[in-house]
Structures are given as C-alpha cells and as structure tokens.
Amino acid sequence: MSAKRDMVVIGLGPAGVAAALQAWRDGLDVLAIGDEPVGGLLPAAHRLDNLPGHPTGISGRALARRLAAQVRAAGVAVERDLATAVERAGEAGFRVVTGGGRVHLARTVCIAPGTSPVPLPRGLVPDGVHVLRDVRGLERVPGSNVLVMGGGDAAIDSALSVADACMRPVVVARHATRAAARLLAEAAARGIHVRIGDADRRRDATTAIACIxxxxxxxxxxxxxxxxxxxxxATEVPGLFVAGDAIRGRDRFVATAMGDGQRAAVLARAYIEGSGST
Ligand SMILES: Cc1cc2nc3c(=O)[nH]c(=O)nc-3n(C[C@H](O)[C@H](O)[C@H](O)COP(=O)(O)OP(=O)(O)OC[C@H]3O[C@@H](n4cnc5c(N)ncnc54)[C@H](O)[C@@H]3O)c2cc1C
Known part of the structure; x- marks a missing residue:
C-alpha cells in the first residue's frame, strides 16, 4: 500500500485530465488512474469544432495527443489500470483498489469514468458481422463497407472517420436522424446518407459500429x-467527486467534462484545506 495521496483521479478522458492538471497546479499530490490511454473517448471523435480555442476544429486524436503531452510535461503520476473499487477508509479518506492489485489511499477521489456504448440488440446486424464499440477498433480495409448503426451526432461523426479511412460507411438509423444539420451536410457532401430502417441494410459489410x-x-x-x-x-460523500459525461445526461461535451474536472480539483483542495484531513 502506498502513502496517502491528496487526490486520486479515476479515468483519463478530458474530465480526468482536467482534474489531474488542476490538482497538480494547485500543488496537490495527485495520482491519475486510467484503463485506456490519456484522452479517453476522444480518439473516437472525427473532429471537434465546438471546443473554444480551435478555430478550424481539432481531431479527437490530435486533442488526445496534446492532453497526453501536457500530463507528461506536468509530471502528473499516471497508472494504466482499471480501478475496481473505491471504499471509505475511516473518517479522512478513501481506499482505491485496482485490477492490477494495487491499493491507493487518498484524501479525496474524483471519479471520471465516462460512458460505455449501449449494445446493439440481437438481430440488428446480419450474423457474422463484427460489431465495434466505436471507430477506435476499426481495421482499415480500403474500399470495404462498414455499417454504422445509429442516427445521432456520434453515428454521423463515426461515418466521417470511416470515410477518412478510405472505407464506405453505410449509416442505418431506426428513426429519422437527430444529428446536427452541419454534420449531416458535411456527410452528404462526401456522399454519406442516412438510411432509415432495415430495408436498405447492406449485406456485404463485415464490420459494424454501434452508435445507438x-x-x-x-x-x-x-x-x-x-x-x-x-x-x-460534489456528491453527498465529503471528499468524493464525480466529473464528465458520467453525470451530464445528454449534454456530453469535451468542454463540459473539462469544466467538471477542474471544479472537482478546486473543491477537493478546499475540502482538504477545510477539513484538516491528514
Ligand atoms: C463519435 C463521437 C464524437 C464526439 N464528438 C464530440 C464533439 O465534436 N465535441 C464534443 O464536445 N464532444 C464530442 N464527443 C463527446 C466527448 O468525446 C466526451 O464528451 C468526452 O470524451 C467526455 O470526457 P470524459 O472524461 O467524461 O469521459 P471519457 O472521454 O469517456 O473518458 C473516461 C475514461 O475513463 C476510463 N475509465 C472508466 N472507468 C474506469 C475505471 N474504473 N478505472 C480506470 N479507468 C476508467 C474510460 O475507459 C475512459 O478512458 C464525441 C463522442 C463520440 C463518441
């Protein structure tokens, strides 16, 4: 068991990174644990054009690389592992247990775990089609068809990533698309159209991406x-904070997640200073 940290951050997407960097800047002894590379879900995003400060947008991959570089430059302690439990450890802290068998003590914890995809219902894609959780696992086979299941922003955004990889996205939605008009226009300009219902589903795709x-x-x-x-x-448990997509309902955005992370670190510092936590 290691010495007690001021803060353990769980999840290294935009929310967790913002929490860790703010904690570092405020002089807290912080450890960040993530089961994926720094950036979390970001590499699944084709282009973010709603993040202030990037006048021509930025790809999710590029932003993830920048966050990783910033975390490295700050010297924030990072552990690649899955946190499997967070428990109260007496009055003044928490115990964080990881799948790799590590146990960390912390005065405060920020949990920034993001979201996981809703699995596709059985029968929605033809038998034998390999279903991916998002575009990150896509194997590049130029010219091949890829089913993109869903009709929201994430589906259209993923279809653009598929097209960038020189593959042919076939977007299939159950109902009329809810995606942003700008995204739909960009997709249409590249010959990507949303098919409603199952009838048009192409049988020659071997891969599908679940975006429902x-x-x-x-x-x-x-x-x-x-x-x-x-x-x-801030949660009902003193010293325990939650940040990012996990608490944002449908308002799941990078800037919102980062704001949550920063707020968690600021509240953690105030809690440590005010509680006399040892
Ligand atoms: C296709 C697509 C396109 C998008 N486009 C945009 C866009 O244009 N603009 C925009 O603002 N937003 C966009 N988003 C949303 C954006 O990616 C999210 O809002 C943002 O990544 C949320 O950050 P987060 O840190 O809350 O969660 P995440 O980025 O999901 O990161 C959470 C991390 O925590 C890890 N984790 C979870 N549990 C544990 C555990 N127990 N132990 C260790 N690690 C754990 C996860 O594996 C993950 O790596 C898009 C999303 C998708 C899917």
Whole structure:
C-alpha cells in the first residue's frame, strides 16, 4: 500500500485530465488512474469544432495527443489500470483498489469514468458481422463497407472517420436522424446518407459500429452512493467527486467534462484545506 495521496483521479478522458492538471497546479499530490490511454473517448471523435480555442476544429486524436503531452510535461503520476473499487477508509479518506492489485489511499477521489456504448440488440446486424464499440477498433480495409448503426451526432461523426479511412460507411438509423444539420451536410457532401430502417441494410459489410447511444459508467459508485446517480460534481460523500459525461445526461461535451474536472480539483483542495484531513 502506498502513502496517502491528496487526490486520486479515476479515468483519463478530458474530465480526468482536467482534474489531474488542476490538482497538480494547485500543488496537490495527485495520482491519475486510467484503463485506456490519456484522452479517453476522444480518439473516437472525427473532429471537434465546438471546443473554444480551435478555430478550424481539432481531431479527437490530435486533442488526445496534446492532453497526453501536457500530463507528461506536468509530471502528473499516471497508472494504466482499471480501478475496481473505491471504499471509505475511516473518517479522512478513501481506499482505491485496482485490477492490477494495487491499493491507493487518498484524501479525496474524483471519479471520471465516462460512458460505455449501449449494445446493439440481437438481430440488428446480419450474423457474422463484427460489431465495434466505436471507430477506435476499426481495421482499415480500403474500399470495404462498414455499417454504422445509429442516427445521432456520434453515428454521423463515426461515418466521417470511416470515410477518412478510405472505407464506405453505410449509416442505418431506426428513426429519422437527430444529428446536427452541419454534420449531416458535411456527410452528404462526401456522399454519406442516412438510411432509415432495415430495408436498405447492406449485406456485404463485415464490420459494424454501434452508435445507438451510450450510458454512464457508474459501477464504482453503487456502494458509495446508494441514493443513486449523482447530478453534480460534489456528491453527498465529503471528499468524493464525480466529473464528465458520467453525470451530464445528454449534454456530453469535451468542454463540459473539462469544466467538471477542474471544479472537482478546486473543491477537493478546499475540502482538504477545510477539513484538516491528514
Ligand atoms: C463519435 C463521437 C464524437 C464526439 N464528438 C464530440 C464533439 O465534436 N465535441 C464534443 O464536445 N464532444 C464530442 N464527443 C463527446 C466527448 O468525446 C466526451 O464528451 C468526452 O470524451 C467526455 O470526457 P470524459 O472524461 O467524461 O469521459 P471519457 O472521454 O469517456 O473518458 C473516461 C475514461 O475513463 C476510463 N475509465 C472508466 N472507468 C474506469 C475505471 N474504473 N478505472 C480506470 N479507468 C476508467 C474510460 O475507459 C475512459 O478512458 C464525441 C463522442 C463520440 C463518441
């Protein structure tokens, strides 16, 4: 077991990175644990054009690389592992257990776990089609068809990533698309159109990407917050914070997640200073 940290951050997407960097800047002894590379879901995003400060937009991959470089430059301690439990450890802290068998003590914890994709219902894609959770796992086979299941922003954005990889996206939605007009126009300009219903589903695709929705990953919170999912960064448990997509309902954006992360770190510092936590 290691010495007690001021803060352990779980999840290294935009929310977790913002929490870790703010904690570092405020002089806290912070450890960030992530089961994926720094950036979290970002590399699944084709281009972010709603993030202030990037006048021509930025690809999710490029932003993830920048976040990783910033975390490295700051010297924030990072551990690549899955946090499997967060428990109260007496009055003044928490115990974080990882799948790799590590146990960390912390005065405060920020959980920023993001979301996981809603699985495709059985029968929605033809038998034998390999279903991916998002575009990150896409094997580049130029010229091949890829089914993109869903009609929202993520589906259209993923279809653009597929097209960038010189493959042919076939977007299939159950209902009329809810995607932003600008995204639809960009897709249409590249010959990508949304097909409604199953009738037009192409049979010659070997890969499908599930974009029918995502749900919060709240499993670490079940025992700590029996009252249910938190709705704000500060929770009913002193010293425990939650940030990012996991608490944002449908408002899942990078800037929102980063703001949550920063707020978690600021509240953590205030908690440590005010509680006399040892
Ligand atoms: C296709 C697509 C396009 C998008 N386009 C845009 C866009 O244009 N503009 C925009 O603002 N947003 C966009 N988004 C949304 C944006 O990616 C998210 O809002 C953002 O990544 C949320 O950050 P987060 O840190 O809350 O979660 P995530 O980015 O999901 O990161 C959470 C991380 O925590 C890890 N984790 C979870 N549980 C544990 C655990 N127990 N232990 C260790 N690690 C754990 C996860 O594996 C993940 O790496 C897009 C999303 C998708 C899917």
């Amino acid at each position: 929705g995502r749900e919060p990953r709240l499993e670490l919170l079940h025992d700590l917050l029996p009252g249910g999912a938190p709705r704000d960064v």
